[in-house]
Amino acid sequence: MTETLNVEIWRGTDKGRFESFAIPHRAHQTVLDVVTEIQREHDATLSYRFACRVGMCGSCAMVVNGRPRWTCRTRVNAVLVDGNHLRLEPLRNLTIVKDLTVEMTQFFDKWKEAHGYFEPGAQEKKDFAVVPPQSRERQAADAGIECIGCGVCYSACDVVAWNKDYLGPAALNRAWTLMNDVRDCGQAARLEAVSGDDGCQACHTHMSCTTFCPKAIAPTYSIAGLKRATVLGVLRGAR
Amino acid sequence: MNARFFAAQRITAFVLALAVVVHLTTIIYAVRGGLTAADILARTHGNVGFALFYGVFVVAVAIHAPIGLRNVVREWSTWHGRTLDTTLAFFALLLLILGLRAVLAVFGSSCAHRKDSADLLRRYFIACRG
Numbered sequence: 001m002t003e004t005l006n007v008e009i010w011r012g013t014d015k016g017r018f019e020s021f022a023i024p025h026r027a028h029q030t031v032l033d034v035v036t037e038i039q040r041e042h043d044a045t046l047s048y049r050f051a052c053r054v055g056m057c058g059s060c061a062m063v064v065n066g067r068p069r070w071t072c073r074t075r076v077n078a079v080l081v082d083g084n085h086l087r088l089e090p091l092r093n094l095t096i097v098k099d100l101t102v103e104m105t106q107f108f109d110k111w112k113e114a115h116g117y118f119e120p121g122a123q124e125k126k127d128f129a130v131v132p133p134q135s136r137e138r139q140a141a142d143a144g145i146e147c148i149g150c151g152v153c154y155s156a157c158d159v160v161a162w163n164k165d166y167l168g169p170a171a172l173n174r175a176w177t178l179m180n181d182v183r184d185c186g187q188a189a190r191l192e193a194v195s196g197d198d199g200c201q202a203c204h205t206h207m208s209c210t211t212f213c214p215k216a217i218a219p220t221y222s223i224a225g226l227k228r229a230t231v232l233g234v235l236r237g238a239r
Numbered sequence: 240m241n242a243r244f245f246a247a248q249r250i251t252a253f254v255l256a257l258a259v260v261v262h263l264t265t266i267i268y269a270v271r272g273g274l275t276a277a278d279i280l281a282r283t284h285g286n287v288g289f290a291l292f293y294g295v296f297v298v299a300v301a302i303h304a305p306i307g308l309r310n311v312v313r314e315w316s317t318w319h320g321r322t323l324d325t326t327l328a329f330f331a332l333l334l335l336i337l338g339l340r341a342v343l344a345v346f347g348s349s350c351a352h353r354k355d356s357a358d359l360l361r362r363y364f365i366a367c368r369g
Contacts, residue, residue, distance in 0.1 A: 163314065191242075195241055195242040195245075196242075197241065197313060197319075201241070201242065201244075201245040227245065230245065230246070231245065231246045233242060234245075235246065
């Protein structure tokens with residue numbers, strides 16, 4: 001193990017530069033530990049975001065040596081290049097606020113655009129809905145329900161990179177979980193919202209979202225499910 | 240791409256996957272079997288099955304290709320909107336007219352037409368072999 005890490009960190013906004021720091025290399029150190037040490041010991045003006053430090057909130061996601069990751073759950077030793085080199089950048093496809101901090105508004109706005117919220121319907125239900133855990137719908141919803149909205153998939157998505165209006169893997173994955181919620185009453189409107197030139201059909205199935213998702217969710221399969229649902233909707237004359 | 244375009248492109252892709260295999264197999268059979276252009280035209284002339292098969296083929300291409308082209312143009316340029324859709328609708332129509340005209344020519348409406356088509360096919364095979 002080398003004694004010193006050579007850490008390059010993006011500084012500024014979209015027009016910025018990389019700044020280098022030499023940080024002691026410690027056993028079991030995470031990338032978030034490194035960023036925190038730099039901010040506390042070397043440069044207090046460094047901006048980054050974190051909260052839970054244990055992989056629950058997803059706010060510490062960054063691009064580490066070219067790949068989007070949760071920095072709190074990434075050990076330095078697992079990602080080093082050339083023995084001691086780390087390059088840290090803000091998440092891609094999002095507007096940089098400063099340094100490693102990005103503006104997440106557009107990411108969550110797309111959840112709303114994709115109708116990624118529960119629609120209870122106008123009428124109050126007379127009884128509790130019975131949802132068998134082994135039902136096909138519940139299984140499909142379970143496969144994508146653990147998303148915590150960290151933005152790693154959005155950062156990894158090539159389609160978002162070339163079409164800023166594309167809804168993105170996280171919003172579409174959320175929409176798919178709701179499509180499989182038997183209690184939800186907004187399915188037709190949701191199907192309409194996720195169709196179109198910026199919707200699920202724009203996905204190229206590159207599977208970067210599925211590759212990089214820290215929760216091992218497969219948004220690609222959720223998007224494929226939405227594609228199937230929209231085609232069935234067309235064949236049934238819904239659209 | 241809206242859901243209707245997506246569905247149309249996927250459905251025509253199924254048709255084309257089958258049609259292209261049949262088309263290529265037929266070409267290889269015709270060429271390797273030593274059939275002349277006149278032999279081929281003798282088989283295709285008045286053959287309703289041939290005309291129906293290639294008619295479906297042409298319709299599938301006329302739907303499938305412009306939708307794919309629309310996606311490529313939208314992703315690689317800033318040309319979006321109604322002018323793009325209208326242009327590609329005309330492109331679809333052009334493919335349909337040219338394709339169906341070719342099918343009708345080989346299906347054969349007159350001896351003179353058949354002779355022209357035979358000559359065209361002969362020159363095509365000579366060019367391929369050269």
